[in-house]
Amino acid sequence: DQQVKQNSPSLSVQEGRISILNCDYTNSMFDYFLWYKKYPAEGPTFLISISSIKDKNEDGRFTVFLNKSAKHLSLHIVPSQPGDSAVYFCAASSKNYNTDKLIFGTGTRLQVFP
Amino acid sequence: EPEVTQTPSHQVTQMGQEVILRCVPISNHLYFYWYRQILGQKVEFLVSFYNNEISEKSEIFDDQFSVERPDGSNFTLKIRSTKLEDSAMYFCASRANRDSPLHFGNGTRLTVT
Numbered sequence: 001d002q003q004v005k006q007n008s009p010s011l012s013v014q015e016g017r018i019s020i021l022n023c024d025y026t027n028s029m030f031d032y033f034l035w036y037k038k039y040p041a042e043g044p045t046f047l048i049s050i051s052s053i054k055d056k057n058e059d060g061r062f063t064v065f066l067n068k069s070a071k072h073l074s075l076h077i078v079p080s081q082p083g084d085s086a087v088y089f090c091a092a093s094s095k096n097y098n099t100d101k102l103i104f105g106t107g108t109r110l111q112v113f114p
Numbered sequence: 115e116p117e118v119t120q121t122p123s124h125q126v127t128q129m130g131q132e133v134i135l136r137c138v139p140i141s142n143h144l145y146f147y148w149y150r151q152i153l154g155q156k157v158e159f160l161v162s163f164y165n166n167e168i169s170e171k172s173e174i175f176d177d178q179f180s181v182e183r184p185d186g187s188n189f190t191l192k193i194r195s196t197k198l199e200d201s202a203m204y205f206c207a208s209r210a211n212r213d214s215p216l217h218f219g220n221g222t223r224l225t226v227t
Contacts, residue, residue: 043205043218101159
């Protein structure tokens with residue numbers, strides 16, 4: 001069941017540059033999208049979310065873009081910092097369809113090097 | 115900052131044994147969840163719990179699984195007769211309401227031998 005896909009298993013970016021993490025989904029009933037960051041031996045930590053009524057949401061260095069027609073979202077981190085090195089998970093849910101379970105992608109491992 | 119706590123961090127059990135994974139959600143949260151991640155795979159939803167009952171469960175959550183909120187603070191996941199394929203990292207999560215994001219614990223690594 002590949003409803004949420006993160007096609008890049010890893011990404012390496014230099015400190016100070018922009019990191020762009022991508023996510024695609026197939027279920028048109030998804031109306032709420034989230035990004036989580038995960039360090040080893042820790043649980044996922046919420047980063048940022050976006051509702052399907054918006055196409056952009058920004059929080060500090062993190063911006064999420066949603067393209068509903070393409071069923072695609074992306075997370076931009078700028079400027080990238082070494083502490084951003086972690087696995088990033090995209091997740092989606094259908095809040096308006098009486099279910100609140102999150103469907104996760106497989107994750108992208110981001111490495112930010114000095 | 116309040117956090118979801120899970121115990122133990124690592125549990126090793128023999129196939130066929132019962133295990134109970136424990137979680138203390140954030141104190142003012144009302145919605146509780148269990149997710150799991152098999153090594154190398156994606157994080158998968160198991161069950162959601164609200165108002166002292168299961169509100170949704172996945173096909174993974176069969177009769178071998180149960181959840182309980184025995185008091186005002188703990189939220190447990192029981193696996194009655196563990197199988198090798200139950201080996202995974204189990205994450206507990208909670209949130210205050212349906213519009214707030216999930217807060218996850220650090221997980222319990224379950225190893226079934």
